[in-house]
Amino acid sequence: METNVPYKTYLTEDEIPKQWYNVRADMETAHAPILNPGTGEPMSVADLEPVFCTELAKQELNTTDRFIDIPDEVRSFYKMYRPSPLIRATYLEKALDTPAHIYYKYEGNNTSGSHKLNSAIAQAYYAKQQGLTSLTTETGAGQWGTALSMACCYFGLDLKVYMVKVSCEQKPYRKAVMETYGAQVIPSPSDTTQVGKKMLAEFPDNTGSLGTAISEAVEVAVTSENTRYVLGSVLNQVLIHQSIIGLEAKAALDKLEVTPDIVIGCAGGGSNLGGLMAPFMAERLAGRQAPYFIAVEPASCPSMTRGRFAYDFCDTGQVTPLAKMYTLGNGFIPSANHAGGLRYHGMSPILSQLYHDGFLDEARAVEQSAVFEAAELFAKSEGTLPAPESAHAIRAAIDEALACKESGEKKTILFGLTGNGYFDLGAYQQYNEGTMTDYVPTDEDLERGFATIPTVPGA
Numbered sequence: 001m002e003t004n005v006p007y008k009t010y011l012t013e014d015e016i017p018k019q020w021y022n023v024r025a026d027m028e029t030a031h032a033p034i035l036n037p038g039t040g041e042p043m044s045v046a047d048l049e050p051v052f053c054t055e056l057a058k059q060e061l062n063t064t065d066r067f068i069d070i071p072d073e074v075r076s077f078y079k080m081y082r083p084s085p086l087i088r089a090t091y092l093e094k095a096l097d098t099p100a101h102i103y104y105k106y107e108g109n110n111t112s113g114s115h116k117l118n119s120a121i122a123q124a125y126y127a128k129q130q131g132l133t134s135l136t137t138e139t140g141a142g143q144w145g146t147a148l149s150m151a152c153c154y155f156g157l158d159l160k161v162y163m164v165k166v167s168c169e170q171k172p173y174r175k176a177v178m179e180t181y182g183a184q185v186i187p188s189p190s191d192t193t194q195v196g197k198k199m200l201a202e203f204p205d206n207t208g209s210l211g212t213a214i215s216e217a218v219e220v221a222v223t224s225e226n227t228r229y230v231l232g233s234v235l236n237q238v239l240i241h242q243s244i245i246g247l248e249a250k251a252a253l254d255k256l257e258v259t260p261d262i263v264i265g266c267a268g269g270g271s272n273l274g275g276l277m278a279p280f281m282a283e284r285l286a287g288r289q290a291p292y293f294i295a296v297e298p299a300s301c302p303s304m305t306r307g308r309f310a311y312d313f314c315d316t317g318q319v320t321p322l323a324k325m326y327t328l329g330n331g332f333i334p335s336a337n338h339a340g341g342l343r344y345h346g347m348s349p350i351l352s353q354l355y356h357d358g359f360l361d362e363a364r365a366v367e368q369s370a371v372f373e374a375a376e377l378f379a380k381s382e383g384t385l386p387a388p389e390s391a392h393a394i395r396a397a398i399d400e401a402l403a404c405k406e407s408g409e410k411k412t413i414l415f416g417l418t419g420n421g422y423f424d425l426g427a428y429q430q431y432n433e434g435t436m437t438d439y440v441p442t443d444e445d446l447e448r449g450f451a452t453i454p455t456v457p458g459a
């Protein structure tokens, strides 16, 4: 082990970026617009305003500004938990006996336990600026709801969180944290919305899905005064905010004079990977040398590796606009025995387009037990108990490092450690007791989901 390499590299507070990076400004491909499902016409800021905060709607449609100023209030909130450390995984390297160098950017050092706070605080800020009083959202595993609870509390906004029912049951303490910050948490599907009532009437035992929870949160936002809906992943605006991860990571690596050969992120809706790879993707898009990019997803919810690149609704209730993305179909409901988050049916349109165009090099699906095996090795060697979502990236990083051991190559690997696993102890317990099972949908299962993708004339 080299002794002259620091274990942790921190930027100073002053070096926290002052602008986010908008990768879409550098993508030459035509950006498939989001469409009004009724008319098939592209949506404008005015069309989005009933649902989204105005400034966020502008960011959503912004394809021209490469950099967007981070408001001072947001930047000063960032100082509570940023810059986040860039860590050289020396202990993991030793455990693997690999010549590869492994670095990770750790985003779990805040109460919400994940990178989601980076976007939550920005979204709450713009809502407050606009004079709104309330926000609604959905949460799956709970990290987003927690992050947004903290952000709304900071700016004095009311918050209703629709939480996927199965997650609510698996993670009761998440609810306690959100309520501590003043949020109202409602298990979804619920009887508080039309769409929820309809889902319950059709499938009374429905354990919920992110898509359904989104429909409920959107319905409440558009039918309540001074209220808008916010989303913690998938959207272009979220990838803009999450670019802070990659900008900081690259600045720290530049200090060390290190250039990664491989950049790896887990992919649920695509926001952490989009953020981590952003400044490196800028290099690729400019035709300069860039790392090999890998997106890692669960084999149980394989939107990139087995999904279709098509216009689809962002939610199960089919109330949202249509976005062109890799999707399993808005009606796809992942198996309830899947513990590790990353359950969304679609993928960020930005990541989808970059993957389709060959700039994002590879999508890889991994099974749950292999993910927890990687999580265990990581916890034992590096100390940090990773979120199961993050462990998808760890799995791929370990596999790449083991490939280096085979070939003798000394590659530099960077991955995103998006969060800690303190609220996922039920899943760790299952893994430790040997009761965790792997579930991979059959082609027939996927066909049922694909059948719910709408036909869009001319798209």
Ligand SMILES: *Cc1c(COP(=O)(O)O)cnc(C)c1O
Residues within 6 Å of the ligand: 113, 114, 115, 116, 143, 144, 232, 233, 234, 266, 267, 268, 269, 270, 271, 272, 273, 341, 342, 387, 389, 390, 418, 419, 420
């Ligand atoms: C939400 C979440 C993810 C997945 O979301 P992305 O938008 O794909 O980044 C990954 N890790 C953690 C810890 C999360 O909370």
